[in-house]
Amino acid sequence: MTTAGWITMLTALLVVWGGVIWCFRKVLSTPQEEKAPIGFGP
Amino acid sequence: MASAQQEQWGTKLGVILAVAGSAVGLGNFLRFPGQAAANGGGAFLIPYFAALLLLGIPIGWAEWAMGRYGGKKGLHSAPAIMGLMAKGSMGRYLGVIGVLIPLGVSFYYVFIEAWTFGYFLKYLTGGIGVDTSAPVADQAAAASSFYNSFTGSSGDGVLFTGDSKLTILSWITVFAINMFFVFRGLSKGIEKFCSYAMPSMAVLAVIVLIRVLTLGTPDPNLPDQNVVNGLGYMWNPDYSRLGNFQTWLAAAGQIFFSLSVGFGVIINYASYMKRNDDVALSGLTASATNELFEVGFGGMITLTAAFVFLGLSGTAAAVATGSFGLGFSTLPVVFAHMGPLGNFIGAAWFFMLFLAAITSSLSMYQPAVALLKESLGWNHGKATGGIAVLGTIGAILTLWFTQGGAFWSTVDFWVGTFLIFVMAGVQIIYFSWVFGIDRGWREIHNGASIRLPPVFKFIMKYVAPTYLIVVFVGFCVQNLGSSISGAWASTGSRVAIITIVATLILLTLIVRAGEGRWRREGIDLNDTQPAD
Numbered sequence: 001m002t003t004a005g006w007i008t009m010l011t012a013l014l015v016v017w018g019g020v021i022w023c024f025r026k027v028l029s030t031p032q033e034e035k036a037p038i039g040f041g042p
Numbered sequence: 043m044a045s046a047q048q049e050q051w052g053t054k055l056g057v058i059l060a061v062a063g064s065a066v067g068l069g070n071f072l073r074f075p076g077q078a079a080a081n082g083g084g085a086f087l088i089p090y091f092a093a094l095l096l097l098g099i100p101i102g103w104a105e106w107a108m109g110r111y112g113g114k115k116g117l118h119s120a121p122a123i124m125g126l127m128a129k130g131s132m133g134r135y136l137g138v139i140g141v142l143i144p145l146g147v148s149f150y151y152v153f154i155e156a157w158t159f160g161y162f163l164k165y166l167t168g169g170i171g172v173d174t175s176a177p178v179a180d181q182a183a184a185a186s187s188f189y190n191s192f193t194g195s196s197g198d199g200v201l202f203t204g205d206s207k208l209t210i211l212s213w214i215t216v217f218a219i220n221m222f223f224v225f226r227g228l229s230k231g232i233e234k235f236c237s238y239a240m241p242s243m244a245v246l247a248v249i250v251l252i253r254v255l256t257l258g259t260p261d262p263n264l265p266d267q268n269v270v271n272g273l274g275y276m277w278n279p280d281y282s283r284l285g286n287f288q289t290w291l292a293a294a295g296q297i298f299f300s301l302s303v304g305f306g307v308i309i310n311y312a313s314y315m316k317r318n319d320d321v322a323l324s325g326l327t328a329s330a331t332n333e334l335f336e337v338g339f340g341g342m343i344t345l346t347a348a349f350v351f352l353g354l355s356g357t358a359a360a361v362a363t364g365s366f367g368l369g370f371s372t373l374p375v376v377f378a379h380m381g382p383l384g385n386f387i388g389a390a391w392f393f394m395l396f397l398a399a400i401t402s403s404l405s406m407y408q409p410a411v412a413l414l415k416e417s418l419g420w421n422h423g424k425a426t427g428g429i430a431v432l433g434t435i436g437a438i439l440t441l442w443f444t445q446g447g448a449f450w451s452t453v454d455f456w457v458g459t460f461l462i463f464v465m466a467g468v469q470i471i472y473f474s475w476v477f478g479i480d481r482g483w484r485e486i487h488n489g490a491s492i493r494l495p496p497v498f499k500f501i502m503k504y505v506a507p508t509y510l511i512v513v514f515v516g517f518c519v520q521n522l523g524s525s526i527s528g529a530w531a532s533t534g535s536r537v538a539i540i541t542i543v544a545t546l547i548l549l550t551l552i553v554r555a556g557e558g559r560w561r562r563e564g565i566d567l568n569d570t571q572p573a574d
Contacts, residue, residue, distance in 0.1 A: 001274030008084030009277040012337050015091070020334040025326035027055060030320070030491050 049118075050314050056233035058324050061311050062331035063236040063401025066243070068154065070336040071395065072365035074078045074296060075344040079276055079361055082283030082290045086521055087337075089284070089293035097509050098301040099329050100502045101466050103494070104261060104473040105303060106321035107485045109312025109510040114573035115566060118313040119413040120306045121553045122560065126569040127472040133566075138463045138549045140306030141409045146431075146457035146545055147305075148406035148451030149436030152217055158392050159388060160192060160212035165389035172378035178356070179318035185374040186367075193370075198533065201441050212294070213441060216400065216431065224407045225426045232404050239397045240331075240528060246394035247339040251386050253380070254347045257276075260379065264353065272349035275357060276341060287516065294513040299459070300336055301329055302405075304466025310409040317573075318489035326492070335398075348372055351379045369395070407433065411550070415558025432545075437543055448534030452480035455525050457542055463514045470510065474503040 001009075051057040078086040112123030120140025124133040169187045172181045192209055194201040202211050223231040233269050261266040283289045302308065312321060348357045352372070358371035377388035407429050414425035442447035473482050483499050529539050558566050 001270050002278050005274050005278035007085055008087060008279050008481070009273060009341075010082075012087050012277075016330070016333045016337045019330040020327075023323065023330045026323055026491065027058065027327055030054070030323075 050316060051319075054232055054319060054324065056229065056237060057311060057315055057319070058327045058331070059236045059240045060232055060401075060405065061308055061324070061328040063240050064305075064307045064311070064405035065300065065328060065332040065402075066240075066335045067398050067402040068074075068158075068299075068365065068369065068395055069296075069300055070332065070342040070398065071344055074300065074336045074340045076105060076365060076368060077292050077296050078341065079345055079357075080326060081148040081286075081289045082280045083275075084277040084279035085281045085283055086289065087117075089290045090297060093290075093294040093297040093509075094301075094329070094333070096501055096505050097513075098144055098297040098303055099302045099471050100506045102301055102308060102384040103322065103325045103486055103498075104470055104482065104502060105308040106288060106312045106325040106475075107482060108464055108469065108473055110315045110317070110319065110321050112279065112572055113308070114314060114317050115315035115569075117416065117565070118310060119416045119553075119556075120309050120409060121413065121418060122556070122567070123309055123313060124468070125557075125567055127469075127477045127483055129476065129568045129570075131466075131557065133472060133476075134553055135466070135550065136465075138546065138553055139461050139468070140309060140545055141413050141549050142348045142542075143304075143306045143457055143465060144408075145432065145463050145549075146436070146453055146513055147408045148403055148433060149541070150440045150453055151403050151406065152220060152437060153213060153440045153450060155216050155396065155403055156209060156212035156367075157193060157215050158396040159400050160208050160375075161370065162389055162392035162396055163208070163212070163386050164391055169378065169385050169388060170374050172375055174378050178352070178375070181378065182371065184462050186371045188374070189366075193418050193447070194441070194447070195447055198443050198445045201444060210441065213437065214404075218398075219400065219439065221426065221430050222402055222406065222410060223404055224429070225423065227422060228408070228500075232408065236401050239379050239401050243335075243394050243397040243401075246390050246397070247335065247343070250387060250391050250394065253383065254343050254350075257347070257350050257380075264325035267350055267353050269346060272346035272357075273342070275349045275354065276345045281335045288520075291361055291513060291516045291520070294509070295517065298466070298513070299462065302402075304462045304464075304469060306409050306465060309403045309469070310412055311405065313412075320490050320492075321488075322490035322494055323492050336487060344373070345366065347376045351376045368505060401554070404411040410549075413552060413556070417552045417559060419559065422520065436541065436545075439537060443534035443537050445532065445534055448532045449458045449538045452529060452535040453540035453542060455521070456539070459517075459568070460525075463510070463517065467507065467510050467514065470502065470506050473508065506516065524525045 061322030108123055108127055112118065112126055115126065117123050117126065121134045124137030124140065125131065127133055170185065172184050174181065190196055191206060194206060194209065223235045225231065255269060257269050259265055261267060262368065347356060348360050350500050352360065360368050363371065373391065374388065377384040380387055411425045414428050416420065416421050420428065440450050479499055479502060486494065529535055
């Protein structure tokens with residue numbers, strides 16, 4: 001494997017792993033369910 | 043009708059995993075590495091990521107937003123939602139393509155899914171009979187012979203008359219599993235299954251990846267056949283290929299089909315989101331998950347394993363046989379060389395492919411189920427039954443006309459490839475130009491926890507449609523001539539064309555019935571009133 005091959009592979013892996021981790025952290029940090037405020041409604 | 047159909051995703055994560063499950067399929071593990079290796083190795087990633095940013099993700103966002111917008115009006119089928127976008131009947135009838143694609147593809151996709159399940163069972167019980175003491179050419183011949191027998195490619199009807207009972211039993215099993223989860227419904231069926239299947243698939247992929255990366259140099263007499271050189275076969279960049287239009291075309295095609303944009307599934311799945319659920323982050327996360335499986339696992343496992351045992355010429359020959367040859371004929375030879383763990387790794391590999399396939403096939407039925415419920419007023423059980431009948435008819439044709447794969451490859455080209463370009467083009471043009479990019483941009487950001495860079499507004503209006511048209515023209519120039527002449531060349535391909543046309547007519551009639559029903563119910567079919 002050439003140096004360019006290593007750089008390409010590691011960059012691509014960094015992008016896809018970094019991307020998926022960033023996205024799921026963001027998704028999981030937001031509330032999963034919206035709950036109606038207590039005390040409102042009929 | 044609309045008020046009676048109130049299915050929704052249980053969680054925000056659920057819809058992301060379901061869409062990602064739909065996108066992650068056999069192509070991530072089998073097609074991507076072959077395409078990359080044949081088109082410049084690591085250099086392929088440049089046009090690949092360009093197409094991801096300029097084509098795949100923007101059109102995906104448009105589809106997510108359109109789906110959720112339709113859901114706000116109580117509509118879930120692609121024809122009804124496309125009618126809203128286009129403000130008229132033309133969009134509704136073009137939207138029929140958004141049901142035809144997933145349903146038509148399901149006819150043969152479940153057959154291929156049955157191969158993965160059947161191979162998994164074979165590896166659980168001792169493998170497919172590749173003798174590693176024989177010359178490599180004989181091992182490859184044995185694997186190919188099993189593959190041809192299992193898939194019935196030697197002649198029409200052989201699966202019903204020969205000794206390939208495992209193929210039929212595998213198909214019955216996977217079709218029954220599909221129908222069971224579709225019948226269970228969106229949240230209790232598809233979402234629940236994907237919430238277990240996707241993490242399981244990731245775990246299996248990690249197991250296989252670790253095994254492949256620790257293969258070292260299995261044969262000391264062949265020191266060049268090692269893991270590092272195997273990775274080099276896939277990743278060493280050949281930048282001279284970037285000057286070739288074919289490379290850019292292949293990259294755009296790979297992104298396009300991998301992400302399932304224009305497939306008719308995202309628009310349907312997104313319609314079951316809550317009105318303020320985040321489509322921007324959900325779309326991005328589903329795409330990122332797909333890329334992880336494609337680049338992070340598919341790009342690391344398949345060709346590396348083949349290279350270590352088969353060497354440069356053997357791997358190049360395997361890539362030339364195409365995705366299925368690589369996955370079902372070549373890799374069994376590789377697993378046989380892995381020693382005592384070979385059958386376990388083979389079973390893990392094919393079960394992973396099975397999970398990738400079933401999370402995709404489950405998504406193919408839901409758009410048609412939604413259309414039957416919405417257009418004909420059928421309840422969920424009756425609609426699932428209707429789709430089971432159609433799916434069985436399509437599958438029987440697929441299982442019978444197996445000679446040379448003529449039936450399923452014809453459906454794959456016209457429905458699973460050609461029409462996807464058409465559908466994606468129609469969607470992005472309606473979204474950006476008829477619904478309006480400003481309104482669409484607001485719709486994407488409604489409830490979003492991220493702000494998209496403003497440049498994507500320009501990309502969605504101008505770049506993505508132009509890019510798509512260029513790729514589509516290139517695709518037609520490259521493929522259309524031979525595909526038109528081949529469409530009537532064999533019994534299998536002729537039956538496939540008739541099946542496609544018959545299904546199209548049937549779906550169009552259903553949409554016509556639905557149009558009358560929706561008008562009678564006073565639904566705002568042409569989007570004269572904003573949903574919010």
